[in-house]
Structure formats: structure tokens, C-alpha cells
Amino acid sequence: MGNIKLREVSKSFGSTKVIPSIDLDIEDGEFVVFVGPSGCGKSTLLRLIAGLEDVTGGQILIDGKDATGLAPAKRGLSMVFQSYALYPHMSVRGNIAFPLKMAGEDKATIDRKVGEAARVLNLTDYLDRKPRQLSGGQRQRVAIGRAIVREPEAFLFDEPLSNLDAALRVNMRLEISELHQQLKTTMIYVTHDQVEAMTMADKIVVLQAGNIEQVGSPLELYKAPRNRFVAGFIGSPKMNFVEGAEAQKHGAQTIGIRPEHIAISKGEGTWQGTVGVSEHLGSDTFLHVNVDGLGTITARADGEMDVRHGDRVSLTPDSSKIHKFDQNGLAIR
């Protein structure tokens, strides 16, 4: 069992309130992603759950038991750090075995568990190497190996992929998702990359300035963002926001429309504009169009679409996909 409940958890550093008050339920076996811009308190929240920082107020319940005052090791959680935090003087075997050794397991059990973890993570051939002799991806796997041998209640990942190059990041993302399906253990994953959040999470927690903006499945957040911040944060490229007269037509302060919900044509359309930059990705083309009277609107076109800088195009937003926000930035449903 690995359910984690936060009750009015708050954290201040000196007079700075980093997290005002957070309530959150994480169910057993869930893959939860904390996402938000840098400085939003997501890493701090993870460190509070881990026990590496003390809460200023509130309660943390792990498996229904109050863990607020427990030492990190007593919480039954393992953590994978951004820098991997491997012990440089120990071999891969030594690193993975370390938590078992600390728990006082006998040698046979340690050997068996380390062997098992190494097999799952494809590290069997590297067990006798030192961390410095490994590539970034292998180091990350060692860090994960060290986390899984303890068979924790939950795994905590603190931006584990941000030190890897783009291609490796996509691979490791898949590996971590597969690992979650194999182990079915609760995972809490912190990232600033909304693509990671969308692709991996069962449940996304969007944070800003220490507050939870919205909690939901990736598609819930995508389809029904609760406010302008979430709408702008989830989805790539970002949602377009339009204010003024055009928004008032829809009875809102601001309207939002995603690039993929705008039809582009060379004939008639709702908005007319001139193509600025066009980004050809092969599968898609993203056009940044200077729409007359509205400013720059990003729209997604077919990868084959042949448009150039300076071409005149018309854009037609799908009216059923328009998001409306009031003057406080909250969604109007």
C-alpha cells in the first residue's frame, strides 16, 4: 500500500512562504506528476513528502499513518535525484546494495535483490563499474535501481531526466512508465516539462507559487483547464489567448484556442493574417500568423502544407473548442 495524503501542508523558509497550504490525496499505485514553472514549489513539496525538509504546518499521512515527524528513511519512500546522487566511490553494485546494507539485510538477500534490479534495468554487465565510467542514462538507471531494491511504498522522482539529452530523455520516459506498469507502485514525479507530465501521468498536479492550480488526468487538464494559467501551461505549443472585442463576442474577458483547433485556409475564414514564422516539423507545421487586429496566433497545419513567410491566410477557430475565461482568469463553463 502506498497512499499519501497531505493535509494543510505549509512550508516557509524564514519569512518567505513557499507553500501556503496544500491538500492532496495520492492513491496507491498512482503515477502522479507535479508540474509547474521553476520556483513554483514542486520540488519543495516533494522534499516535504520525502522528509528532507520539515513542514511548517499541516500533516503528511503515508498509508494512513502520520509521517509528519518521521525521519526520511522511516517513511518507506525512495527518491531519485536530478543529479542522480550516486556514491562516486562505490561500484554500481555497491550503490544499489547500499540501502539494503543500511537496512541490515544478509548478504544472500542483498546479492539476490541487486541481481534482480540489475536485470530489470539492464545493468548486469556494469555491476562492477564505478559511476564515472557510465553514461548519463546508465547512471540514471543505477539511481532507479538503488530506489527499487528497497521495495518502497512510493517512489519520488525529482526532475530525473533534466540532465539527459533529448533523445535519451524520451527513452527514459518510456522506461520509467514501463517500470511503473511492472511494479504498480505509487510514483510521484516532479518536472517542469509539461510533455513529460502529459505522457507519463495518471494524475497531474499543476502548481504555481506554492498553490495547486488544478488536479486531474492529462486529458481533463487539456480539455477543461480550470483557469488561464493551466490552459497556458498544458499543451504544446501554447494555447492562444485573445482579449478585447473578439473575446467579448463570446461573453468572456479572454478566450483561448489551441493551435490544433484552428483551421487554416487560403480562402475565406474568421480571421485574416500574414504568415510570420513557419516551423516545419515534418508531421506538423506550426504557423505563427500575424492576425489583423489580434496579434500573433499560432496555428497547427498539416505537415505537407506549403506556406511561406508573408503569405496571406485565413484562420477559423473551432467554436466548440474555444475556452472562455472571466476577468479573474477562471474558466467560464
Next chain:
Amino acid sequence: MARAISTRRKLTFTAIGWAVGLLIFFPVLWTILTSFKTELDAISIPPKFLFFDWTLENYVTVQERSNYFRFMMNSIYLSLGSTFVGLLFAIPAAWAMAFSPTPRTKDVLLWMLSTKMLPAVGVLIPIYLVFRDFGLLDSRVGLIGVLFLINLPIMVWMLYTYFKEIPGEILEAARMDGASLSKEITHVLAPMSVPGIASTVLLSVILAWNEAFWTLNLTTSDAAPLTTFIASYSSPQGNFYAKLSAASTLAIAPILILGWFSQKQLVRGLTFGAVK
């Protein structure tokens, strides 16, 4: 594009490198050569470089006149003793400053370094009087105290920069992995700081070994180390260059050999943190 370095440039730089190296080493080399000359050859003009009658008589005389080994043992006691006591203070101090810094940590470090900016002679009289009143003159214990105190700021600084380089996340990982504070220190921190402690020890030993101001002023015979031994040959009664050189060679030999074998550690210790 990498800049191609021509052979000529390389040769020029190599020559300059050797010239600078020889210039620095020359006084030591000259001392060693002179120690094998007769007193007459030692002062001959023009100076004789390699072609003279090589002799060991200076070494024999030096050993007869004064007991080299007694001085050397004192040097060993003083340098190792002051280093050991220094570590007892420097490790916890550097540890605290690196791992739980306060807003004042930088100031404390600077303040400690500032004590090195005062000329030693400025405190000679107070310290001499303290030594006299406590009966510490010409005692090893007293000298160890002074030597450890003058090297302490440097030891703390060096260890601090080393400890600073140990990422906090590794210690947190150990904590997550269930290590208690004592196991965190013995299994993770200590093994990771061995190189740093080793080069700090080396530097401290060398500095204490070569320290001449306090050792000369606070000792006469019982606690006198090799620095006093050398000084005793620069007597006003005549120029005994060859014997002085022999004494100097004997005095610097142990530390020169130690330095030669540990140069890699030393360079790393002195430049640590300068480049990532």
C-alpha cells in the same frame, strides 16, 4: 576550430617552460652541488659547476658537530603533531561551514584568513612572554600549539573548499537510503573526502616543516627542529658555505622527497575548485 600550434611555437614554449623550471630549481640544485664541494671550491671564482673534487666530508662534519637525527625527529614531531591537532579542529569547523552554512559563514572564513595577513613578528613579544611565563619555551608542546594555530586558517579553507564540492544531494540520498548520521559519515562522507584531507595534511606538514620564524625564536636546543639546525651553520665566525649547504640539503631532503612523491595530490589540493 581548434587552433593549430606550429612546431616552432611548441619548441619555444617548451624552452620557456624549462627555463622557468630551472630558474626556480637552481638555488636548490646549487645548494645540493655545493654540499659536495670542499670549502675552497665552494667559494672559488669563477664558480665550479660540475667539475670539482666531489667529497662527503661536509656531511661527516655536520653529523659530528651536531646530531642531525635529533633535529629531524623534532621536525617530524612538530609537523605531524601540529597537523594532527589542526585536523581535529579544522575538520569539524570546515564541515559545519560547508554543510550548514549561516549568512555569516563567509565572514568567518575571511576573518580566519585575515589572521594570516598580520606579520608574525607583530605578535612575537606577547607570544614569547606567554611562552616564558608558562614554561613553554623550547618545548615541543608549545611549538605544536603555535604551528597548529598558524596553519589552522589554511587547513580550514582547504577542507572547506573540498567539502563544498560534495553535493548535498548525495548526503540526502544516503539519508533516504536509511543511513544514520554516523553511517552517513563513515560510508559516504569520509571516503569521499579522503583526497581532500590527504592534500590538506600534506600541505600542513610541509608548511610546518619549513616554518622558521617561530621555531627559531621559541627554541634553543631541546625542541629545535631542522630549521634551527640550518641556522646554526650560518654563523658569523666565518663562511662555511659547503657545510651550510650540506646541512640545508639534509634538512630539505625529507620534505623534498615527500613532495616529489605526492606532487599530484598537492597540485590538486592547491588548485581544487579553481576549475570544474
